[in-house]
Amino acid sequence: MLRRLVLTTATAALALSAAPAAGALPVLSGLPPLPLLSSTPDRLTVTVSKSADPAANGTFELExxxxxxxxxxPAAEDACARxxxxxxxxxxxxAAPADGRMCTMQHGGPxxxxxxxxxxGRSVDARFSRTDGCEIARWQNLEPVLPSVRR
Structure with missing residues (x-):
């Protein structure tokens, strides 16, 4: 017990003696660098096909x-706001949908x-459909980046 008390006291004293002076900033090592804020605009290409609304089909650039x-x-301002x-x-x-998820068996169109x-600052290559409840919700989460598609 006495040995543990002596070791704890010695460790605490050593830590305090190694502490930086008041006002000094500690040096943190082993931590990943902070991400730099990018002034590069987001640039996306949105390609929609098989929509019942012919105006929704096509390839659209968004910056x-x-x-x-x-x-x-067609809805650049609203899409960027979203x-x-x-x-x-x-x-x-x-992000790709999670494996093994439970989704309603409904079809939101082709x-x-x-x-x-x-x-x-990240590369995007994502595919969307409306084949079940999870995919419909994923699509709707990105409206108006993706067009509002109703059957």
């Missing part, structure tokens, strides 16, 4: 940055989409 929205995307909301919420709206490009 979102400090200067605002641009490209031939991507901003998703960024603030965290997570990755382009529409399919592919989104490629860069978002938040």
């Amino acid at each position: 979102c940055g400090a200067a605002g929205a641009s490209g031939n995307h 991507l901003g909301q998703l960024d603030r919420a965290g997570g990755d709206p382009f 529409a399919v989409a592919r989104i490629t490009g860069t978002w938040q």
Whole structure:
């Protein structure tokens, strides 16, 4: 017991003597560097096919940055606003669906989409469909980046 008390006291004294002086910043090593804020705009190519709405089909360019929205995307401003909301919420709206998920057996139509490009400095190559409840929800989460498709 006495030995443990002596060792604990000695360890604490050693730690305090090695502490930086008041006002000095400690050096942290072994931590990953902080990500740099990118001023590069997000650039996405959205390709939609097999939609019942002919205007929704096609390939659309979308650029979102400090200067605002641009490209031939039919709802560029709203799409960039939605991507901003998703960024603030965290997570990755382009992530592949989880394996083994439970989804309702419903069909939202034959529409399919592919989104490629860069978002938040990360490469994007995502596919979307409306084949079950999970896929429909995933699609709707990205509206108006993806068109609002109703059967």
